[in-house]
Amino acid sequence: MHSIEKKLAILSDAAKYDASCASSGTRKQDSLNGKGIGSRGGIGICHSYTPDGRCVSLLKILMTNYCMYDCLYCINRKSSNTPRARLKPNEIVELTINFYKRNYIEGLFLSSGIIRNPDYTMECVIEVAQKLREEHDFRGYIHLKTIPEASRELIAKAGQWADRLSINIELPKKSSLTKLAPEKDGLGIKASMQRIHEKESEYKAAKKSNHHSKVPHFAPAGQSTQMIVGADDSTDSNVLSTASQLYRSYGLRRVYYSAFSPIPDPSQKLPPSAPPLLREHRLYQADWLVRFYGFNVDEIVSKQNPNLNLKHDPKTSWALLNIDTFPVDLNTAPRETLLRVPGLGVRSINRILKIRKWHKLCLKDLSKLRISLKKVMPFICLLDYKPSTYSLDRLQNIRPETEQLQLFDPGLSPITGEL
Amino acid sequence: MKTVTLPETLEAWRQTARQLLKQEIDPVNVNWAPASELSLDFAQEAPELDHQSANGNRHKVPAEFLAMAKDVSCHRDNRKWSMLYRILWKLTHGKPKLLKVGLDTDVVQCNQMIKAIHRDCHKMKAFVRFREIDDGKEDTENYAAWFEPEHLIVKRMAPFFIKRFATMSWSILTPDACAHWDKRELVMTQGVDKKMAPDSDDLESLWLTYYRNIFNPARLKEKAMQSEMPKKYWKNLPEAQLIPELTEKGKRMDIRRNWN
Numbered sequence: 001m002h003s004i005e006k007k008l009a010i011l012s013d014a015a016k017y018d019a020s021c022a023s024s025g026t027r028k029q030d031s032l033n034g035k036g037i038g039s040r041g042g043i044g045i046c047h048s049y050t051p052d053g054r055c056v057s058l059l060k061i062l063m064t065n066y067c068m069y070d071c072l073y074c075i076n077r078k079s080s081n082t083p084r085a086r087l088k089p090n091e092i093v094e095l096t097i098n099f100y101k102r103n104y105i106e107g108l109f110l111s112s113g114i115i116r117n118p119d120y121t122m123e124c125v126i127e128v129a130q131k132l133r134e135e136h137d138f139r140g141y142i143h144l145k146t147i148p149e150a151s152r153e154l155i156a157k158a159g160q161w162a163d164r165l166s167i168n169i170e171l172p173k174k175s176s177l178t179k180l181a182p183e184k185d186g187l188g189i190k191a192s193m194q195r196i197h198e199k200e201s202e203y204k205a206a207k208k209s210n211h212h213s214k215v216p217h218f219a220p221a222g223q224s225t226q227m228i229v230g231a232d233d234s235t236d237s238n239v240l241s242t243a244s245q246l247y248r249s250y251g252l253r254r255v256y257y258s259a260f261s262p263i264p265d266p267s268q269k270l271p272p273s274a275p276p277l278l279r280e281h282r283l284y285q286a287d288w289l290v291r292f293y294g295f296n297v298d299e300i301v302s303k304q305n306p307n308l309n310l311k312h313d314p315k316t317s318w319a320l321l322n323i324d325t326f327p328v329d330l331n332t333a334p335r336e337t338l339l340r341v342p343g344l345g346v347r348s349i350n351r352i353l354k355i356r357k358w359h360k361l362c363l364k365d366l367s368k369l370r371i372s373l374k375k376v377m378p379f380i381c382l383l384d385y386k387p388s389t390y391s392l393d394r395l396q397n398i399r400p401e402t403e404q405l406q407l408f409d410p411g412l413s414p415i416t417g418e419l
Numbered sequence: 420m421k422t423v424t425l426p427e428t429l430e431a432w433r434q435t436a437r438q439l440l441k442q443e444i445d446p447v448n449v450n451w452a453p454a455s456e457l458s459l460d461f462a463q464e465a466p467e468l469d470h471q472s473a474n475g476n477r478h479k480v481p482a483e484f485l486a487m488a489k490d491v492s493c494h495r496d497n498r499k500w501s502m503l504y505r506i507l508w509k510l511t512h513g514k515p516k517l518l519k520v521g522l523d524t525d526v527v528q529c530n531q532m533i534k535a536i537h538r539d540c541h542k543m544k545a546f547v548r549f550r551e552i553d554d555g556k557e558d559t560e561n562y563a564a565w566f567e568p569e570h571l572i573v574k575r576m577a578p579f580f581i582k583r584f585a586t587m588s589w590s591i592l593t594p595d596a597c598a599h600w601d602k603r604e605l606v607m608t609q610g611v612d613k614k615m616a617p618d619s620d621d622l623e624s625l626w627l628t629y630y631r632n633i634f635n636p637a638r639l640k641e642k643a644m645q646s647e648m649p650k651k652y653w654k655n656l657p658e659a660q661l662i663p664e665l666t667e668k669g670k671r672m673d674i675r676r677n678w679n
Contacts, residue, residue, distance in 0.1 A: 009628050049647050051634060051641055052635045053641075055647065102548060261635060262637060274637060354519070
C-alpha cells in the first residue's frame, strides 16, 4: 500500500499528458455567505508554471491509472509496466481542499483509467465531485474527464457538479484510432459529445427563459477535448478539419492539441520520436485564426499544402500567398480586413477602430500601440506611410514553400530548436 | 513655480489638483516635492483644503479619467501624481478627447503603468501562498502568507481573498501593508518584516510532489515559464526551489533524444 505522497506522485505523473488546465468562464460563485470555501467565475488563475512552460491552475490527477484498455500511445495502457495506484475519493477531496486553502490551485481536474467497467469508473469520479460540492460546499472549479461509454444518466450527473466536462477525441482520424486504440470507438466518443452538447443546450435555454428560478446546473464552462498530434500520420489539414467539425457540431469551447510525448516501452506502431513542439504551436495559432479571426480551415491548409508552414505563422503564410490583398489601409479598412493583417491582434484592432474615429493614424502612433513595426510594415499603409513596391516584391520571394518539411526530417532541428 | 506636497492618497491628490486647477496653474509650473524635502515655509505654501470646490468645480472630466486615476494611484512610482495632473490639465484645456485617442505621451505612459498594476494584481491572486499557523486552538484554522507585490495593491486585492477564503482566518503580510481577515471583518495594518511570516507548512511536501510530477521533462520551455512566472517571484514560492532540478532533468532528456 502506497503512502498518499507516493500515490500523488504516480497519479499526477500519469495526468501530465492532458494539456488542459483551464479554469475560466464558468458561472460566478464565492463563499461570502459564510459556507464552504472558494470562488470561481472570472478569468482563470494560473497559480504556478513548471519548466515545461505549462501553467498549473488545477490539481490535475487521475483517480487511478489502472486501465482495462490498451491504447498504444498511452502511458497507462494495460500492457505498460508503469507503477499503478488508486486514490480513494476522500483522499482526493482532502488533497483538493488542502491545496485550495493554501492558494495553490483553482480547483480539480479529475480523470481516470477505466477500471471494472465504464459506468463504475464514471460513478467513482462523480463521487469525488459530489463530495466536494455537497459535503464541503466547495466553490472552486471542477473539470471532470467523462468516460465516453458511460450512461446518459451518469453524464447528466457529472455535469451537475462539474464546471467543465471533456472527452478526448484522441486522434484526428478514425482509422488511426482503430489502429492505435482498438478498444476505443470513435463514433461512441462523438455520441457522448453530442449528449453533453444536448444537455448543455437545455441548460442554457432554461437559464435564458427562466432568470429568477433555480435551474439545475450543467457544466457551465462547457466541454473541451484533446487531440494527440504526431502519433499517427495525420496531416495538419486532418487535424484542423476534425477540430473544426467538433467545434461546429458539439459547441466545444476548446480543442487542445497535444504533441505526442514519447513514452517508455513504445509500440513499434508509434513514431520513434516526438513531433516538433512548434507544430503544436502552429496548430494553436491556426485554431485561433478560425475561431477569432474569421478564417476558414481551407484558407489555412489545402490539398496542395496539407501541413502548416513551420517557418511562418499561419497568418503570415496566408498573407504571403495572398499578397495582392495588401497593403491594407489602417485608417479605412473594415474590421474583417484588419483581422487578416499579420502582426495585428484582436486587441490592437479594437484600439485602432476606436482611435481612428477621432484621429488619423500615422506611423509613429503604432509603437505607442505596441504594435511590432517590423511585422506589420510590409502589409499596411497609413497617413504618412506606404510600403515600397520593393518590399512587396521581396515578400513575393519569401513565399512559403509549398512542401512542408518532413515531420521527422533531421534538417528540421536547427529551425525549430526542438527534437 | 508652485511647490506642492506629493500626495499619499488619491483623495489628497484630488484636493491638490482641484486647487491647482482653480488657480489655473500650468503643470510645467508645478513642483511636486516629498513632504520630507519641504521646508516649513514651502509646506505652508501648499494649497489649503477647500471642500466647497468639490461642487463648485467648473471643470468636467470624463468618468474614464477618474477610473484611470484610481487605478494608477496604486503604482509605486510617485511620478504618477504629476502625470495625472498633466492629463487633467490637457483634458480641461482644449483636449477633451485625449483619453479617447489615447496616443498622448502621458496617456500612453499612464496606460502602461495601469497595465503593470493589473498584471501585479493578477500575479498576487496567483502567487500568494498561505501557510497554516498552529495557534494551539483546535477548532480554528489560521493561515498567513508573505507576499512582495511590485505595487501598492494589498488593500485593493483584499476583497478577492475575502470572497474566496471567507470562511478561513488569514493574514497577508507584505512590506507595505498587511491585510487581516477574521471571517467577519477586514483590518489593514502597516507593513512588516518577512520574519513575521510563517516559514513552513507541512502540506508543502505534497505540493512539491505534485509540482515535480506534473512537469513533463520531454517538453522543456524555460522561457515560456519565466515570462509568466518571472524570477523575482521565485523566492516566495515554495515550489520554485525545484525549478533547477527539474530543468536539469529536462535538459538531460534532451541530450538523450539528440543521441537517439
